[in-house]
Amino acid sequence: MTPMEEIVKVHGWVRSIRQLGNICFIVLWNWNQKIQLTIKRKEVPVELWKLIDELTPESVIVAEGRKAEKKIAKDVDLEIFPSQIVLLSKACTPLPLDPSERVPALLPTRLDNRPLDLRNERRHAIFKIYAALIYAFEEWLRKNGFIRVYTPSIIGAPSESGAAVFPVKYFDRTVYLRQDPQLHRQLTIIAGFERLYDIGPSWRAEKSHTTRHLCEYTVCAVEQAFIEDEIDVEKTEENLVKYALRKVKQKHSKELELLGVDIEIPRGSIPELRFPEIYEILKKFNKHIPYGESYDDESERMLGEYVKKEYDSDLFFVNRFPYKDKPFYVMKAEPPWARSVDLLYKGLEISSGGQREHRYEVLMKQIKEKGLDPKNLEWYTKFFKYGAPPHGGFAIGIERMLMKMLNLKNIREAILFPRDPERALP
RNA sequence: GCCCCGGUCGUAUAGCCCGGUCUAGUAUGGCAGGCUGUCGCCCUGCCGACGCGGGUUCAAAUCCCGCCCGGGGCGCCA
Numbered sequence: 492m493t494p495m496e497e498i499v500k501v502h503g504w505v506r507s508i509r510q511l512g513n514i515c516f517i518v519l520w521n522w523n524q525k526i527q528l529t530i531k532r533k534e535v536p537v538e539l540w541k542l543i544d545e546l547t548p549e550s551v552i553v554a555e556g557r558k559a560e561k562k563i564a565k566d567v568d569l570e571i572f573p574s575q576i577v578l579l580s581k582a583c584t585p586l587p588l589d590p591s592e593r594v595p596a597l598l599p600t601r602l603d604n605r606p607l608d609l610r611n612e613r614r615h616a617i618f619k620i621y622a623a624l625i626y627a628f629e630e631w632l633r634k635n636g637f638i639r640v641y642t643p644s645i646i647g648a649p650s651e652s653g654a655a656v657f658p659v660k661y662f663d664r665t666v667y668l669r670q671d672p673q674l675h676r677q678l679t680i681i682a683g684f685e686r687l688y689d690i691g692p693s694w695r696a697e698k699s700h701t702t703r704h705l706c707e708y709t710v711c712a713v714e715q716a717f718i719e720d721e722i723d724v725e726k727t728e729e730n731l732v733k734y735a736l737r738k739v740k741q742k743h744s745k746e747l748e749l750l751g752v753d754i755e756i757p758r759g760s761i762p763e764l765r766f767p768e769i770y771e772i773l774k775k776f777n778k779h780i781p782y783g784e785s786y787d788d789e790s791e792r793m794l795g796e797y798v799k800k801e802y803d804s805d806l807f808f809v810n811r812f813p814y815k816d817k818p819f820y821v822m823k824a825e826p827p828w829a830r831s832v833d834l835l836y837k838g839l840e841i842s843s844g845g846q847r848e849h850r851y852e853v854l855m856k857q858i859k860e861k862g863l864d865p866k867n868l869e870w871y872t873k874f875f876k877y878g879a880p881p882h883g884g885f886a887i888g889i890e891r892m893l894m895k896m897l898n899l900k901n902i903r904e905a906i907l908f909p910r911d912p913e914r915a916l917p
Numbered sequence: 918g919c920c921c922c923g924g925u926c927g928u929a930u931a932g933c934c935c936g937g938u939c940u941a942g943u944a945u946g947g948c949a950g951g952c953u954g955u956c957g958c959c960c961u962g963c964c965g966a967c968g969c970g971g972g973u974u975c976a977a978a979u980c981c982c983g984c985c986c987g988g989g990g991c992g993c994c995a
Contacts (some may be wrong), residue, residue, distance in 0.1 A: 512952040585927040888995030
């Protein structure tokens with residue numbers, strides 16, 4: 492061994508074994524490297540050569556050896572001539588799917604075998620970006636004076652908009668998984684925390700069979716006090732989202748390239764569309780929505796197209812939804828509209844929010860209007876009697892945002908272990 | 918909740934409409950062997966599948982019914 496030679500120790504999963512008589516090439520994969528082990532029969536101990544027969548694809552090994560000064564292997568980060576290989580975990584054959592995607596598996600098969608499916612640099616890229624997105628959200632929020640809080644997932648009463656909730660056994664009674672951290676965020680505002688965010692799970696018990704719904708997903712929920720109106724909330728969201736997109740683009744160019752994605756960040760401010768002007772825009776697409784009604788899914792896509800063309804933006808806000816379709820806690824604007832704001836990304840809703848009603852009497856009136864029983868909401872409403880500042884916020888669906896950002900065809904790609912009406916395992 | 922579609926080797930598919938020549942084809946894979954610079958290595962041989970139940974028929978992967986399991990669309994929403 493010359494002083495130039497470097498001994499390295501590597502580990503990973505066996506991606507391929509190519510044995511050509513008396514020379515063998517093993518490609519090893521781990522989450523930041525691809526390594527080729529080059530083994531020449533005459534240059535290694537007999538035991539090492541014999542071990543090759545034991546190896547199967549996706550087995551876990553560690554290897555130690557001399558680093559090739561000039562690697563011949565293509566598409567790997569490192570080539571070494573191992574003097575020792577230890578088989579840590581032998582993978583059974585055949586594999587339920589091929590992680591290298593040479594023979595691509597269908598999504599259900601992939602999800603049934605998700606840990607193997609994920610063992611691949613393109614899948615890892617998605618979740619590295621997922622982590623970076625949340626990191627960037629937190630970074631911006633902290634810099635701007637927001638405090639992270641943790642609100643309960645278990646709620647004693649099914650409230651809110653009446654969206655389907657999952658009942659849970661709680662000792663001798665039934666409680667529910669939250670469908671949004673909304674109400675407790677508001678109570679925390681009333682507790683005097685003026686700027687806060689809560690990143691955590693939400694659940695919806697809807698039997699939605701689509702490529703954009705999950706029964707369990709994560710939101711970045713932000714709430715702030717002492718706002719003038721919902722425009723302050725839009726400003727916060729705009730700055731937050733643009734910052735996050737910029738950061739992801741900066742820090743993960745390699746992953747984005749791997750996924751073939753170019754993130755476009757709006758240069759100016761994010762455009763805002765409003766009801767009732769929205770009806771006029773949709774008419775241009777030959778879509779006729781009755782005045783005072785909300786739009787549907789198809790409309791969202793049309794508006795996305797419109798904004799892309801008119802403002803060259805993938806993102807846009809929609810403000811002034813019809814109040815009748817919104818929950819009791821939103822603040823009304825001029826009738827029949829609400830100070831209710833959605834953010835859409837490439838034609839899909841990724842967040843909703845707006846200004847909340849903080850005036851106790853108005854809140855109680857709205858509860859009655861919605862035909863809800865005030866008694867069931869008293870645990871929440873009574874605190875509005877003791878000093879509630881004007882406030883508002885929004886909740887961004889992380890998986891939805893990621894799906895649109897990375898042009899994923901199915902939201903299940905944007906979550907490690909998706910939960911949908913059919914799937915609760917693995 | 919409503920509507921539509923699908924289920925064939927480990928994986929991905931052909932065959933189904935128009936029943937027989939399907940002893941079910943192909944690719945990848947697995948197993949065994951050969952090959953000293955491969956890199957989606959190559960070459961030879963072998964292995965491996967019609968979701969379940971019933972019906973029609975001389976004959977069913979193929980047609981019909983039921984069930985099970987998936988996927989997608991709508992609605993609702995993040």
